[in-house]
Amino acid sequence: MAKTAILVCAGTALAAIAAPSSASASANSRPQSPNRVVVDCFFHAQVRPASFLIACADGNNYLSNLRWSQWGPDAATATGQDVVNDCKPYCAAGKFHSYPAQIRLDRARQWNGKSREWQYGRLTVNYPGARPADTPQTMTYNLWS
Structure with a gap:
């Protein structure tokens, strides 16, 4: 027993x-699906960042207060603020203004030869209301790799 x-x-x-x-x-x-990332100005991969610098050279345009509603294999969407320097009379003396914005990331491609991370290649900013002077309602940027 x-x-x-x-x-x-x-x-x-x-x-x-x-x-x-x-x-x-x-x-x-x-097999697992690859991670989707957005690559910042310092070539760091980020997932659902709270902010994102658009103008890497001078910092005069960035996204803030990002709230992501989707982060998928085909696209990512968020709402937030587009913060833009008016550069009046010149950028160093300009003032920053915030505009409500709808953000979309898409066109994912393999990042830097890393099979597990794919970066979104395009950023679209849509302004549902007020927007910076001389700026169309929708702006599209090809992102760096």
Whole structure:
């Protein structure tokens, strides 16, 4: 009786140990979809960033208060603020103004030869209301890689 109980306990323990490792092995052998990222000015991959610098050279245009409603394989969408320097009378003396904006990232492509990360290649900013002077309602930017 005792020998049977010991064998049953040992078998149960081995099954408990083996189950997680075999489950993780099958999960690891299954192909996973690549991560989607947006690459910032410093070539860092970001997922659902709270802010994003558009004008890398001088910092005169950036997105802030981003709230992402979608982050998928084909596109990412958010709402937030487009903060733009009016550069009047020149950029160093200009003032920053915020405009409500709808953001879309799309055109994902493999980033820097890394198979697990694909970067969104295009950024679209749509202004549902007020927008910077001399700016169309929708602006599209090809993002760097």
